[in-house]
Amino acid sequence: MELYAISDTDKVKMLRKLALFWDGQWFLHSVEKFSLEEAVELNAAVRTAFGRIEMRTMLKALHKKAADDLGDAVRMIATHTDLLLGPGVRAIYELDDRKARILVRRCAAFEGAKRANLPRQDQACVTCETLWDAWFRVLLPDAEISVAYPQRQGLGDPVCEFLVVQHS
Numbered sequence: 001m002e003l004y005a006i007s008d009t010d011k012v013k014m015l016r017k018l019a020l021f022w023d024g025q026w027f028l029h030s031v032e033k034f035s036l037e038e039a040v041e042l043n044a045a046v047r048t049a050f051g052r053i054e055m056r057t058m059l060k061a062l063h064k065k066a067a068d069d070l071g072d073a074v075r076m077i078a079t080h081t082d083l084l085l086g087p088g089v090r091a092i093y094e095l096d097d098r099k100a101r102i103l104v105r106r107c108a109a110f111e112g113a114k115r116a117n118l119p120r121q122d123q124a125c126v127t128c129e130t131l132w133d134a135w136f137r138v139l140l141p142d143a144e145i146s147v148a149y150p151q152r153q154g155l156g157d158p159v160c161e162f163l164v165v166q167h168s
Contacts, residue, residue, distance in 0.1 A: 016085060023112075055134075103159050
C-alpha cells in the first residue's frame, strides 16, 4: 500500500499540534479522574520527568555529554522549544557568562490552559517551576543553577520571565 505523501513541514506541524493535544487531553482526564489540584501536581511531576528525557535526547542528537556552558544550555533549550512548539512559543533570550533572562511572550501551554476554562489557569506555570530546573540538571550536571520566576502569565503577568543564574 502506498502511503500518503505529507511534506516534512506539514509533518512537523501535525506532530507539534498532536503533542499539545495529547498533553491537554491527558491533563483534562486527570482532572476528571482525580481533582484539579491533584492533576496539577501530577502534571508537574510527569512533565519534569519528561523534561529530563527531552534534554538527554537533545544531548544525544548533538553528540554531547553535557552543555559546554550556560549559554550552550540555553541554546539547547531554545532549540528544543522551537522544535517542539515552533511558533507556539515566542521568547527572547538574553545571556551573559553566568546569567540568562528568558522572556516568553507567547506560550502555547498557557494558551491551552486558558481554553480549558478551568478554575485556575496556572498549571503550565506550576510545571515550569520544576521543568527548567530539570533541564539544567541534565544539561549542566556539575553546575549549581538557580531559576527564578518573577513573572508568569498564568498568574496575570504580561509575560513569563525566567532568571537563570549559574553559581558554580
